[in-house]
Amino acid sequence: MELPWKKSRPAMIAAAAEDRRFSFFLCCLTTFTTVAFSFVSPQIIRYTIDSVIGSSPLQAPAFVLQLVDSLGGTAFLKQNIWICAVLTLGAALLSGLSNVVRRYTSIELGETIAWRLRNSLYGHIQKLPYDWHVSCHTGDIIQRCTSDVDTIRNFIQNHLSELMRTFCVFVLALIMMFSMDVFMSLVALILIPFILLFSVIFFKGVEKQFAKADAAEGVMQSCAQENYTGVRVVRAFGREAYEMDRFSERTRTYADIWSHIGKLLGVFWGAGDMMSGFQLAIIVSAGIYRSVKGDLTPGTFLAFYTYCNWMIWPVRQLGRILSEFSKTLVSAGRVRDVLQNESETDPPDALNPGIKGEISFNNVTFAYGKGEPVLKNISFTVKPGKTLAILGSTGSGKSTLVHLISRLYDVPDGSGSITIDGIDIRRISRSSLRRNIGLCLQEPFLFSKTIRENIASIKPEMDIGEIKSAAAVAHVDDTIEEFAEGYETVIGERGVTLSGGQKQRVAIARMLASNPPVMIFDDSLSAVDTETDAKIRSALRKRVKEAAVIIISHRISSLMQADEILVLKDGTVEEIGSHQELLARQGSYRRIFDIQSGNREDF
Structure with a gap:
């Protein structure tokens, strides 16, 4: 569901409950x-005391x-006083039943809005550019999707x-x-404007503190998430000691902000109690004076005091609300901050071609943001059934190549092009492109599943036979079978x-199980011993005969067969x-090969 994040924060919340208008009316x-x-x-009670x-x-x-x-007039009611008690009880019962429906509908509204906001946030975050995810703290994102909602x-x-x-x-x-009683009503309103003004001033001041508290909580959660x-x-x-001091500093900042908020709340409620007590004292004094003079009946005074007490409490409650x-506006703003980030979009005429896997870089130059270019005039071609290996030191741009092929970043206009099967990848829909590119990273992420x-x-x-076949090529089948639960091991x-x-x-x-036409191994065998590495590469050559394969590694033994x-x-x-051509050129490749093979001792 698309929420109107460009409008006000209350409008965004209201849109999340658009189909619950009847519940809101109820x-x-x-x-x-x-x-x-x-x-x-x-x-x-007033009529009973005064007239019955x-x-x-x-x-x-x-x-x-x-x-x-x-019913027979006041005389009949005086003889049957229980009727007044039943009417009082009936009014209380109807008020209670109405309150039950009020609570039920408000809970339904709240849960619906929370459900929509969470799903909208989660869905939108899935579509946000990779650059946004890199720039944000995970703990802060989680807080916006949970605590703020x-x-x-x-x-x-x-x-x-x-x-x-x-x-x-x-x-x-x-x-x-x-x-x-008009006079008593005017007396009751003497301090109401001051209480309302005080509540508004308090509201303006405390809103900024709540914003600081939310930001501090996000920093605290990010620190904990990073540590864990x-x-x-x-x-x-x-x-451990350093991390404990670091976390303590953030929790202290968070605690200090809430301590300050607590002081503000204490001042507000204390001052509110004082003004409310003074207000009731004025009402009681004026009421007793008018009752003694005979201008106010006891029943009217009792009802008046009850209404006045009920009126003062909501006014005081207004400050808490x-x-x-x-707090809600601050949280809604933080939710809207996420929703207002532009998601990845494809042009209306985006293509969804059947991909064979011929990848070509044509004079590609790329920089992150306004920084220096990390890739400069890169050109190469990988055909289906062929393997391209990439070797380079840290920071040479290897991972950036992977990001560009997957369109985690796009090549700017005028900075070259990347094509697959002759089609500029910027014309291919991201979902179609990424479904056809298998990516295996150096630090793979596995879900908490079997x-x-x-x-x-x-x-x-996929059936279990295909799963075992892919595991056998990756030389992990025997390891899995050793677990008590086998492939059902969590x-x-x-x-x-x-x-x-x-x-x-x-x-x-x-990755092999999905059988994509393009496979990228980004240093994905770095934690595997040399013998297992060789076995996996041998099995891969037999398995991926028609795919275009790109292997990134620091280990030349993993690259030399490319x-x-x-x-x-x-x-x-x-x-x-x-491999042979590069050895003959006596360049960087030959130098690294000699170091890794033990022919040289210097680096």
Whole structure:
């Protein structure tokens, strides 16, 4: 579902509940009826004290007078006082039933909005450019999808209907109070403007603090997530104390912000209590004075005090609701910040061709952002059934080549082109292109599922025979069979832990199982011993006869069987040719070969 992130934050939240308009209407209606029926009880008590038990004339709306007359008048009610009690109980019961419906509809609205926001965020994040993911902290993204959405849900479920209820209580209380005594009503309103002004000022100040608190929580979660992910590195270098100090610093910042918010809330509630108490003291004093003079009946004074008390509490509650509303606006803004990032889009005439796998780089130059070019005038061609190996030092641009082939980044106009089967890859839809490119990285990611599900993750309908065939080529089949559960063994957090080499081989099996026309191995055998490396490469040559294969490695033994080897240096092609041709040229390739084969001792 596309949410209107370009509009206001409340409009975005409202759009998430677009198909729940009736539920919203029902929530508003029952909020009103809850308040209306609750306001009936003090009136029944007022009439009972003044006109049924007492002797004052019954001054009530016409329909109430008709009802009393149909029952037999005040004399009949005095003899059957239980009828007044039943009416009071009935009003309370109807108010309670209305409140049940109000709570149910508000919970339904909140859950619907949270569900839509989470799905919209998750779906949008899947489509955001790779560059966005690189620039964002994982912990902050998770917080926006969980904590911020929960804040919005909490406000819709617990505070939105309370805001409407506050408004209804305030308006109905004023109507009832003015209908009973205008002077007392004006006295009751003396401090209301000051309380409202104080609430608005507080709302403006606390909103900024909530924004700081959310940002600090994101930094804290990112720090924890980074530490948990890199726990082996932390332990290996004895950095536990440093990481603890680092995390403590972030939690201290977070705690300090919330301590400051707590002080603001304490001042607000303390000042609110003081003003509310002073307000009630004025009402009681004025009410007693007018009752003694005979201008106010006891029943009217009791009902008036009840309504005044009910009116002051919503006004005070308004500050709490506004503080929650400010938190909600901050969270909605953080959600909108994600949604307003442009997702990857293909042109309307994007192609979905059947790909055979001939890849050509034509004078490609590329830089990240406004930085220096990391690739300069790169040109080469890989045909189906052929293997291109890429060798280069760290930072030479090897991984950037992989990013460009997969369209994680696009080559800018005027900076060359990359074609597959003669078609510029910028004209091919990303989903179609990536389905036809198999990628196996140096640090593969495996899901917390069974080994079978991991290998078949790209083609879930694959039968066990195909899965075992791919695993055999990756030389991981025997290892898997040694586990008690075999291919049904769960790996990851809830199951067994695989070694680096085992993970790489499972990842290779996953790629082979999809049988793409283009296969890229980005140093994906670095954790495998030399003998197993040779066996896997031999099996791969037999398996991927028609695919275009690109192998990136620092190990020349993994590259030497390739049809062509490309040597990168500082983003440019230094050498290109077969293993024998490059050895004969006495260049960088020959020097690295001599070092790795033990013919030279210097680096």
